[in-house]
Amino acid sequence: MGELLIFECRVFLHASSGRCSTHFNNCRQRKGYQILARHMLDGGLLVAKIDWQHLIRRTKKMKRTGSLMASLFLTSLSAYSFAMPTTVIGETCGGAPLTRTATFSGATSCTYDDNTNFNTAAKIDALFPGDSWTSAGEVTSAGTNSFFTIGVTSGAFDSSPVSGTWTILDSFWDTFSQAVVSMHVGQGNGSPDAWAWEMSSNASSGTWSYEKLTGEGGGLSNIKLFGRGVAVTVPEPGSLTLFGLGLIGLIGAARRKV
Numbered sequence: 605m606g607e608l609l610i611f612e613c614r615v616f617l618h619a620s621s622g623r624c625s626t627h628f629n630n631c632r633q634r635k636g637y638q639i640l641a642r643h644m645l646d647g648g649l650l651v652a653k654i655d656w657q658h659l660i661r662r663t664k665k666m667k668r669t670g671s672l673m674a675s676l677f678l679t680s681l682s683a684y685s686f687a688m689p690t691t692v693i694g695e696t697c698g699g700a701p702l703t704r705t706a707t708f709s710g711a712t713s714c715t716y717d718d719n720t721n722f723n724t725a726a727k728i729d730a731l732f733p734g735d736s737w738t739s740a741g742e743v744t745s746a747g748t749n750s751f752f753t754i755g756v757t758s759g760a761f762d763s764s765p766v767s768g769t770w771t772i773l774d775s776f777w778d779t780f781s782q783a784v785v786s787m788h789v790g791q792g793n794g795s796p797d798a799w800a801w802e803m804s805s806n807a808s809s810g811t812w813s814y815e816k817l818t819g820e821g822g823g824l825s826n827i828k829l830f831g832r833g834v835a836v837t838v839p840e841p842g843s844l845t846l847f848g849l850g851l852i853g854l855i856g857a858a859r860r861k862v
Contacts, residue, residue, distance in 0.1 A: 792821015
């Protein structure tokens with residue numbers, strides 16, 4: 605059997621991180637007798653989206669030199685490659701060239717992906733590693749569930765476009781210190797299918813919207829709230845005043861004894 609050229613790429617990362625730092629063209633070659641698929645799954649690692657045009661050009665060049673069987677390489681890569689979630693700063697993600705867009709005011713970042721649903725605490729744990737997340741409300745139509753209220757001002761669930769208002773109850777922030785809101789739509793042939801917004805601390809209300817720009821499916825399915833961390837209680841001004849007066853009284857009593 606001829607010698608194969610194996611690519612070791614920085615796009616390998618743990619599934620729990622949900623982050624990609626580079627593309628396939630940041631790779632180095634090494635010699636060996638095992639196909640790339642072994643390295644892509646070894647240790648539970650995943651590979652990010654591939655620049656296929658660049659890969660095909662490189663593979664054709666290698667094939668001309670007799671270094672690699674292009675068909676075997678591409679077949680192995682296709683079978684074991686996975687698209688990773690994409691994160692952007694701000695309240696809106698999706699939109700052209702994608703076929704769907706969604707906005708959630710009060711968010712600091714937005715993560716989206718295809719063929720998935722960020723509907724469990726475990727999946728939110730994978731997107732935002734650290735302390736475990738807890739489900740704190742799920743809404744499939746206008747209304748309130750647990751700490752979370754969704755109102756619809758235009759359109760309706762199971763359709764597009766649709767928009768409305770949201771409220772996170774004050775009691776949520778008495779329990780948790782961080783919040784993530786997720787949204788899922790019917791998958792069909794569009795993209796993205798799921799969003800997750802990391803919310804500003806103590807965010808209490810705002811607006812949201814979802815629109816299918818083109819394609820099939822894509823009706824709004826659910827919006828969920830997740831929380832984690834321990835709430836930090838800040839003493840009220842009145843409590844601080846009483847504490848100060850008590851401290852002054854103790855100091856005065858100590859001086860009289862002296």
